[in-house]
Amino acid sequence: MDILSATSRERETYQVELRCSVLWEAALGIAAFTNTPLLDSLERPKSYWDGIRDSFDRDMRDHLDYVEKNNTWKALLQLLHQKDFAALEEFSTYIETLPVNDLKFICVPFVGETSQTLRESAAGGGIEAIRKLKERTKNNPFFPDYIEFICKCEGNELKNHLISVMTGWYEKVIQPNEDQLNKILQADAETKAKMKEKMKPEEFVEWATAGVVYAPEPSVHKVLLIPHYIYRPWNITADIENTKVFYYPISNESVSPEDKYLPSNFLVLKHKALGDEVRMRIVKLLYERSRTLQDITEQLSMGKSTIHHHLKLLRSAQLVNVEDSKYVLKKKAIDSLAKEMDLYFHQGM
Incomplete structure (x- = not known):
């Protein structure tokens, strides 16, 4: 998914933080559902995803098709990083009240401190800035097209789409099992937090993500780990200012802690x-x-x-x-x- 090739840099240490929320689960669920080529590698069977699609009305299906075409799941994740949202309503209000240029700036991917001025100019519709950002991200499978879409789309239409698709997914997929899902995500985060105190950062990240090796980079001071259930078994990686993000799959022990016969x-x-x-x-x-x-x-x-x-x-x-x-x-x-x-x-x- 959104992984940029790392350059050769001098090593330094980083801190690790953990966060969890069903809002992340909703956004990642939308991302998983609309990544059609990857569906057959996910833990949940095709019948599960077919059932979800059948539960949606025409309007919601159109929004999901729009996500698949324009990768707007990325915008949802970028926006969720702006603060700790207590509930869907707070997140929706935040999007609704954001000035359009601020919204677009947040949604445009972070591609390094030296590109922040370009990012700001592109969000305001600067043609040359958009071109340069696309060039800088040409090795990413979807960033160039996504950047052009975000920078040129009608801002209020984007707001309506993001709020509608997030609300529709939340109500149909998250809400029916929200309490149990919260417990599972929190249990995994708590288990990881205990282990974090016993390991060095690099060792801990590799253990928590079940195999991702991430060496320190000078511009990255923090690694943020966010557990998910819906996108198992994949780790999804993202970059935000000063931070590397790993949305990692929760362990089986967090799903059924009482079952000692359940393998990882x-x-x-x-x-x-x-x-x-x-x-x-x-x-x-x-x-x-x-x-x-x-x-x-x-x-x-x-x-x-x-x-x-x-x-x-x-x-x-x-x-x-x-x-x-x-x-x-x-x-x-x-x-x-x-x-x-x-x-x-x-x-x-």
């Missing part, structure tokens, strides 16, 4: 990902060395779309990464499987 969701995903001949072949190829999609398709004499599907499942299980346009096996994740199994067998004993 990532442990299950890893074994499912490895329980296929094609994916095992890919893993061995990547164990030898990092490879491009073209390399893998030629080695296995299979279509790119088929190989891409298998790679997507390996990535969702945190077994494979993409670095410099090549697929890289996370060997530590493979090596730790035996230890994870041992931990599972002994939990609750």
Whole structure:
């Protein structure tokens, strides 16, 4: 999703903070639902997503199609970072009362301190600033088009859309299970907070996200962790001023803490990902060395779309990464499987 390639920078430390809210869950649910190519890799089955779509009226479906076309889920996440909103009503009022240029400035992605003046000018409709921001984000799969859309769209229409899609999703998907969902998210955040005191920042981030390795960067002073249930098993990464954000998948223990026989969701995903001949072949190829999609398709004499599907499942299980346009096996994740199994067998004993 919205991940910018990191540049080589001098290392320094960072602080880690945790936040949780069903408002994040709503915005991430909208993001997941409208990322159609990714739906088959999510934990919830297709029937769940079909049921959600069937529950919406025509107007809400139109808003979701609009999200999918213009990636306005990103705007919702950007806006949620502005303050700790106590309820949906407060969030909606905030959007409604924001001056249009301020709204657009917040919605335009943060792409570094040196681009803040450009960001402000683009939000005001500056053609040259929009062009330069698009150029600076050209390696991101959706930022250039999203930036142009945000900067050129009619402000009040954008406000109405954001409030309507968030309200519609919240009422249909979040509200029926809001109390239970709040408990699950808070339980996971509390568990992570206790462990944070026992680990160094980098070690903790890797543990909390089940495998994301994030080295310090000079311009990043804080890492913000936000738990989600709806987008499991994926980590979603974002950048805001001075902060790296990881929306991370909650653990199974937070969903059913009383069930000592419930395995970690990532442990299950890893074994499912490895329980296929094609994916095992890919893993061995990547164990030898990092490879491009073209390399893998030629080695296995299979279509790119088929190989891409298998790679997507390996990535969702945190077994494979993409670095410099090549697929890289996370060997530590493979090596730790035996230890994870041992931990599972002994939990609750």
